[in-house]
Amino acid sequence: MSSPLVEVTGLGRDFKVRAGRFQRVVGRASAVDSVDLTLGSGEILAVLGEPGSGKTTLLRLLVRLLDPTEGSIRFRGTDVTRLSGRDLRTLRCHLQVTFQDPAAVFGSLRLVSEVLLEPFVAQGELAAADVTALLRRVDLDADLAAKTMGEVNPDEAQRIGLARALALEPELIALDEPLASLDKLQRISFSALLRELGGSTRTSFVVSTHRVDHVRDLANRDPSNGVEGRVCVMYSGRLAEIGMAGAVLDQPAHPYTRALISAQSGSRPLTETLEGDVPSAVATPEGCRFHTRCPDAVQRCVGEQPGMRLVSGPGEASPGHEAACIFV
Numbered sequence: 001m002s003s004p005l006v007e008v009t010g011l012g013r014d015f016k017v018r019a020g021r022f023q024r025v026v027g028r029a030s031a032v033d034s035v036d037l038t039l040g041s042g043e044i045l046a047v048l049g050e051p052g053s054g055k056t057t058l059l060r061l062l063v064r065l066l067d068p069t070e071g072s073i074r075f076r077g078t079d080v081t082r083l084s085g086r087d088l089r090t091l092r093c094h095l096q097v098t099f100q101d102p103a104a105v106f107g108s109l110r111l112v113s114e115v116l117l118e119p120f121v122a123q124g125e126l127a128a129a130d131v132t133a134l135l136r137r138v139d140l141d142a143d144l145a146a147k148t149m150g151e152v153n154p155d156e157a158q159r160i161g162l163a164r165a166l167a168l169e170p171e172l173i174a175l176d177e178p179l180a181s182l183d184k185l186q187r188i189s190f191s192a193l194l195r196e197l198g199g200s201t202r203t204s205f206v207v208s209t210h211r212v213d214h215v216r217d218l219a220n221r222d223p224s225n226g227v228e229g230r231v232c233v234m235y236s237g238r239l240a241e242i243g244m245a246g247a248v249l250d251q252p253a254h255p256y257t258r259a260l261i262s263a264q265s266g267s268r269p270l271t272e273t274l275e276g277d278v279p280s281a282v283a284t285p286e287g288c289r290f291h292t293r294c295p296d297a298v299q300r301c302v303g304e305q306p307g308m309r310l311v312s313g314p315g316e317a318s319p320g321h322e323a324a325c326i327f328v
C-alpha cells in the first residue's frame with residue numbers, strides 16, 4: 001500500500017489566554033487536541049463541527065499556516081512539523097488554503113486578475129501565469145478577470161479563491177466553509193468540481209463545514225464514478241468520529257454525530273437536541289469532552305477520555321469508521 005499524502009499524529013494546538021491591563025498570560029485555550037488522521041492523494045475529507053469545534057484551526061495546522069504545539073505532520077513521508085524559513089516557503093507551494101469570504105481577504109477593490117497573479121508573483125514565476133486558463137479550470141468566464149472582487153457573486157468568489165489556490169499546482173488545498181454562502185445548486189456544482197479536480201489532478205481537499213447537508217453534497221458517493229469522500233466530526237477540539245461519508249452519516253456511532261444529524265435534518269437548532277453549550281476552550285471537561293451534553297453519559301465518561309475505536313455495527317463494518325466513545 002502506498003504511503004498517505006498527509007499523516008497527522010497526536011496533533012494539538014493551544015493558545016495563550018491573556019487578561020488584565022498588562023495582558024498577562026492567565027491560561028491556555030485548547031483549540032485542537034490529540035488529532036490523528038491520514039489523507040490520500042485526490043481525496044476529499046469534510047471536517048464537520050459547530051463554531052468553536054476547532055475545525056478552522058485544524059485546517060490551518062494542516063497547511064502549516066499555524067504551528068502545532070504538540071504532535072507531528074508528515075507530508076509524503078517527511079516530517080514537516082517544525083519546518084521554517086525557505087523550507088517552509090517551498091512546502092507552502094504544495095499546501096494551499098481558500099477562505100470563507102474571499103473578497104474580504106483579498107480586498108473588494110482588487111481586480112480578479114491581480115488576485116490570480118499573486119501566487120506567481122510571490123514565487124517569481126510570473127512568466128508561467130495564465131489567468132484565462134485558471135478561470136476556465138474552475139468553470140468561469142475569462143471576462144471575469146477585469147472585474148473587482150467586490151463585483152463577483154459568492155459562487156464566483158469561491159471559484160476564484162479555488163483557482164488562486166490551484167495556481168501553483170498544490171497537492172493539498174484546505175477550504176474554509178466554501179459552501180456556507182452558496183445555494184443548493186451552486187453547492188452541488190462546486191462539490192462536483194472538487195471531485196473532478198481530485199480525480200484529474202490528484203489534489204486532495206480538506207473542507208470545513210458546519211452543515212450535515214453540505215457534507216452530503218461534498219463527500220457522498222458520486223454516481224458518475226463511484227468515488228466517495230470521508231468526513232471527520234469534531235467536538236471541542238477533538239475528533240468524535242471519522243469514516244466514509246455514507247457510513248458516518250447513515251450509521252453514526254457517536255452520540256454527538258447523531259445529535260447533529262437529528263437537529264439539522266429537522267432544521268432545529270442543536271440546543272433543542274442537546275442541553276448546554278460547547279465547552280469553553282479554556283475549561284475543557286475532564287474525561288470525554290462531550291459528557292456535559294451527552295444523553296448517553298454514565299459516570300465512567302467523567303473520568304475516562306475515550307480514544308478512537310473501530311465501529312463494528314450489526315451489519316458489515318465500513319473500513320476506517322471510528323468513533324471516540326466508550327460504548328463503541
Ligand code: SF4
Pocket residue numbers: 254255256288289290291292294295296297298301306324325326327
Ligand atoms: S464516552 Fe460517554 S459521554 Fe462520551 S460520547 Fe460516549 S457515552 Fe457520551
